[in-house]
Amino acid sequence: MPTMTSLPLSVGIGLRAPHVAQVRGARPPCGWLEVHSENYFVDGGPALAALDAIRAYYPISLHGVGMSLGSAAALDAGHLARLKRLAARIEPAAVSEHLCWSRIDGRHLNDLLPLPFTAEALALVCEHVEQVQDALARPLLVENVSAYLRFANDAMAEWEFVAAVARRTGCKLLFDVNNVYVNAVNHGFDPLDYLAAIPAEAVAEIHLAGFDARGACLIDTHGARVAPPVWDLYRATIERFGPRPTLIEWDTDIPALEVLLDEAAHARQIMEARHAVAA
Amino acid sequence: MPSLLELQRNFSTATLFGDSAALAALPIVGGDLDASARIGVYRNNVLGNYRKVLAAAFPVVRRLVGGAFFDAAAAHFVRAHPSTRGDVNRYGGDFAVFLAGYPPARELAYLPDVARLEWAIDQAAIAADAAPLDLQALASVAPDALGDLCFLVHPAARLIGSPFPVLRIWQVNQADRSGDEPVDLGEGADTLLVSRGASGVAIERIARGDHAFLAALDASLTLGNAADRAAAADPDFDLGVALRRHVANHAIVAFHTPSRTNRTGAQ
Numbered sequence: 001m002p003t004m005t006s007l008p009l010s011v012g013i014g015l016r017a018p019h020v021a022q023v024r025g026a027r028p029p030c031g032w033l034e035v036h037s038e039n040y041f042v043d044g045g046p047a048l049a050a051l052d053a054i055r056a057y058y059p060i061s062l063h064g065v066g067m068s069l070g071s072a073a074a075l076d077a078g079h080l081a082r083l084k085r086l087a088a089r090i091e092p093a094a095v096s097e098h099l100c101w102s103r104i105d106g107r108h109l110n111d112l113l114p115l116p117f118t119a120e121a122l123a124l125v126c127e128h129v130e131q132v133q134d135a136l137a138r139p140l141l142v143e144n145v146s147a148y149l150r151f152a153n154d155a156m157a158e159w160e161f162v163a164a165v166a167r168r169t170g171c172k173l174l175f176d177v178n179n180v181y182v183n184a185v186n187h188g189f190d191p192l193d194y195l196a197a198i199p200a201e202a203v204a205e206i207h208l209a210g211f212d213a214r215g216a217c218l219i220d221t222h223g224a225r226v227a228p229p230v231w232d233l234y235r236a237t238i239e240r241f242g243p244r245p246t247l248i249e250w251d252t253d254i255p256a257l258e259v260l261l262d263e264a265a266h267a268r269q270i271m272e273a274r275h276a277v278a279a
Numbered sequence: 280m281p282s283l284l285e286l287q288r289n290f291s292t293a294t295l296f297g298d299s300a301a302l303a304a305l306p307i308v309g310g311d312l313d314a315s316a317r318i319g320v321y322r323n324n325v326l327g328n329y330r331k332v333l334a335a336a337f338p339v340v341r342r343l344v345g346g347a348f349f350d351a352a353a354a355h356f357v358r359a360h361p362s363t364r365g366d367v368n369r370y371g372g373d374f375a376v377f378l379a380g381y382p383p384a385r386e387l388a389y390l391p392d393v394a395r396l397e398w399a400i401d402q403a404a405i406a407a408d409a410a411p412l413d414l415q416a417l418a419s420v421a422p423d424a425l426g427d428l429c430f431l432v433h434p435a436a437r438l439i440g441s442p443f444p445v446l447r448i449w450q451v452n453q454a455d456r457s458g459d460e461p462v463d464l465g466e467g468a469d470t471l472l473v474s475r476g477a478s479g480v481a482i483e484r485i486a487r488g489d490h491a492f493l494a495a496l497d498a499s500l501t502l503g504n505a506a507d508r509a510a511a512a513d514p515d516f517d518l519g520v521a522l523r524r525h526v527a528n529h530a531i532v533a534f535h536t537p538s539r540t541n542r543t544g545a546q
Contacts, residue, residue, distance in 0.1 A: 038366035042405035043434065045475065049408075066365020072284035079365045104287040108362040110370075111325045113290065116306075120283050149317035152306035153280040188310075216312050219320065 005138065007032055007093045007205060007245035008059055011264040011271065014222075014249040019257045020050050027057055028261055032093065034061040034247050040090075041082045051090065059093040061205070061247070062086065063174075066108070069128045069142070070101035070115045080135050087136055094205060094245075096141035096174045097132065099125065099162060116151035117161040122168075129169040141204050142166070143174035146182040146211075146220030158183065159197035172204035175244070177237050181230045182211050182218040191233055200241040208234060208267060209249040223252035226263060235270055243271045280306060294321045295358060329357045329370070336371045336401045339452045340378070340394050343387065352381060368405055372398060389464065392441035393448055396482070399437035399473040403480045406435035409532040417526075417534060426503030430496045431533040435475035438494050442468045446484055474530055483528075488513025489521050493530060501537060 010031025015023060023033070035051065040062075042048055051060070067079060087095055100112040115121045133140050144162050156164075166173050175198065184191040208231075210224030226234075226248070238244065248263040281289070281304065292301035307314035333353045334341050341349040360373040375394035378384050409431075420428065439445065444466040451460040470490035472483045485493075491512035495505035502522075509516040525531045 038368065041366040041368060044408035045403075045405045045435070046479070047405065064365075068365060070283075072282070072287050076365060082366070101287060103365065104284070104291050106363055107291060107295075108365055109291060109294065109325050110328060110362050110365070110367050111321065113287075113321065116283065116286060118283070124283065148312075148320040149314070150308040151286070152308050215320070216316065217320065219324075 005093065007061060009243055009245055011267045012059075012061065012245065012247045013260045013264050014063075014247060014251070015054070016251065016254055017047070018254050019260075020047070020054070022257050024050055024054050028257065030058065030261065030264065032059040032061060032245065032247075034063050034249075037062040037064040037083055037086055037095075038066045040086050041079075055090055060090055061094040061096065062090060062092040063143075064095070064097040065112065066102060066110065067097045067128075067132065068101050068103040068108070069097055069099065069132070070113075070121060070125050071103045071128075072101075072124065073104060073106075075128050075131055076103065080132065083132075084135055087138075094141055095136060095138065096143055096205065098143050098145050099165065100145045112145045114145070114147040114149060114151070115161075117154040117156050117158060119155055122156075122161060122164055125165055126168045129165060129171050133169065133171065139170060139172050139204075141172045141174040143176050143207065144179050144183075145176070146179040146186075146218075148186060148217055148219070150187055157189070157193075157197070159194040163197050163199055163202075166199060166202040171202075173198065173202045174205045174207060175203045175237065175241070176207040176209075177234050178207065178209045178211060178226065178230050179220060181227075181233050182220050186217045192236065195237060195240045198241070203241045203244055206234070206237060206241075206244045206246040207249055208246060208263070209251075221252050222249050225259075226266075231266070231270065234267070235274070238271060238274050243274065246271065290318075290321075293318050294325055295361065297322070326354055326357060328367075329353060329362070332367045333371055333374065337374060337394055337397045338454070339397055339449050340374075340390060342452045342458060343390065343393065343448075344384070348383070352378065352384065355381065369402075371401070374398065389441070389443035389445060389448060392439070392443055392445045395441075396439050396445050396449055396471065396473070399439055400480050400482070403435040403437055403473050403475045406433075406475065409433050409435075409529070411529055412526050412532050412534070414526070426501060426506070427536065428502050428534045429499055429537040430502060430505075430531045431535070432493055432497040433474060433529055433532045435480075436493070436497075436530045437473040438490055438497070439469070439471040439473060440490060441471075445469050446471055446482060449482070472530060474528065476529070486513055486515070488516030489525070492516065492518075492521050493525065496531065499537070 008031050012032035015033040015035050098112050102109050102113055180191050180194050208226045209222040212219040212221040246267050248260050289301040289304045292298045330353045356377045362370045375391045378394050379391040384390050446469050447462045452458050470487050472485045488509040492505050492509035495508040506518045
């Protein structure tokens with residue numbers, strides 16, 4: 001497979017450990033695969049060998065959960081070096097990270113923590129995005145996250161912050177439709193206002209996943225099928241941006257691979273109903 | 280309003296430690312949920328994630344103490360030994376040391392060694408690959424020069440020594456066993472080699488001499504000095520047999536002539 005610098009215009013799934021052997025053996029039809037970069041921050045062994053084998057058949061997206069682009073502290077140079085080493089080995093079609101923070105004073109919380117939407121945070125995130133892009137010598141895809149609180153010192157709306165990061169750094173956006181929906185419910189805004197503010201040309205990937213509505217606010221668990229209102233918002237998203245490489249993510253209570261492929265087929269139907277999808 | 284640094288420090292302290300002053304200093308918009316409940320969502324997510332990570336790395340420890348005890352220990356561990364890296368693959372290396380000093384686990388003297396064994400298994404799976412030792416190159420070394428060579432232990436190989444029968448404890452507490460089989464702690468000490476082969480990570484009970492030998496090679500001692508250490512630990516140690524066995528099972532993967540400073544065997 002030739003080296004690709006962007007994802008194919010099709011639907012992929014998040015590849016998690018329980019499905020690796022089946023995907024490697026049966027090679028089910030699927031546009032592309034996304035893995036968590038940090039799961040492969042290893043020196044060797046069977047997991048890395050499996051990814052080496054699988055990348056011969058599918059375009060791979062490296063999706064980071066631990067770079068902590070929004071830390072008030074400097075980026076972790078070791079973490080960035082490990083990502084760079086992995087990207088050189090896997091030659092991914094895309095590399096993405098989250099618009100959040102998780103590390104302070106050398107302590108890592110290993111979660112996607114919310115940023116205040118301030119000028120200070122914006123400047124810092126942009127500096128870190130540029131640092132990662134320089135290190136990898138490629139545009140980074142930056143993903144909006146779910147949040148369960150807002151800060152009183154916000155100086156702008158989330159969508160203004162996200163759009164500004166893309167404009168200032170030239171990074172691409174990984175537009176997570178589920179996260180926009182979760183935040184719209186949790187914080188009371190119209191998701192269409194969010195869509196309207198995002199520069200369409202910056203959006204290089206879309207994420208779809210399920211949330212948990214059992215608590216006092218929606219929680220982005222990636223542990224269920226995509227909810228009907230999120231499918232509706234997905235339709236509105238590709239109406240606004242055009243079709244984009246789309247991923248089905250599932251991280252907790254992981255079901256049979258067939259369930260993910262079924263969700264992917266549903267996304268593909270929606271994509272095809274709106275636009276002709278490149279084969 | 281706080282700086283981003285102050286905000287993140289307070290967020291981290293409020294989330295991990297439930298610190299009320301840190302929580303009060305956070306400018307959180309309340310609404311339907313108050314600030315404490317909102318930070319509580321993050322606390323549940325963060326601690327829940329570490330519980331899962333630790334339960335995956337230490338399934339036998341969890342089975343030995345039970346889920347509730349394990350979760351409580353994990354919560355204490357996370358606060359005493361916070362994660363420092365963005366990849367949780369390497370989180371948990373201090374769990375054995377933590378358990379050794381965790382008062383509720385004091386009765387289970389063998390528990391830290393079981394944790395060390397599980398960590399060795401966990402890390403062996405993600406250690407570097409290594410090609411087998413070049414036997415032709417070794418055969419070309421003059422016999423009287425062999426003792427001055429240093430040998431490289433496979434990056435995935437881990438040595439575990441314990442005064443308890445930790446391998447038996449580990450075996451009878453696998454998911455496919457009832458967990459009710461008695462283990463006599465008086466069965467004695469274990470010296471184990473954890474290694475990774477084509478079919479995955481394996482645990483092997485090895486002689487005390489082999490254990491001392493591999494440990495000495497791993498500490499960059501020359502073959503001659505490692506053999507002396509092994510013979511001191513185990514009068515039955517046979518250098519030729521041990522070398523052949525551990526080259527064959529890929530515990531030893533390469534050799535080199537050391538720089539002069541290493542040659543004395545001083546550590």
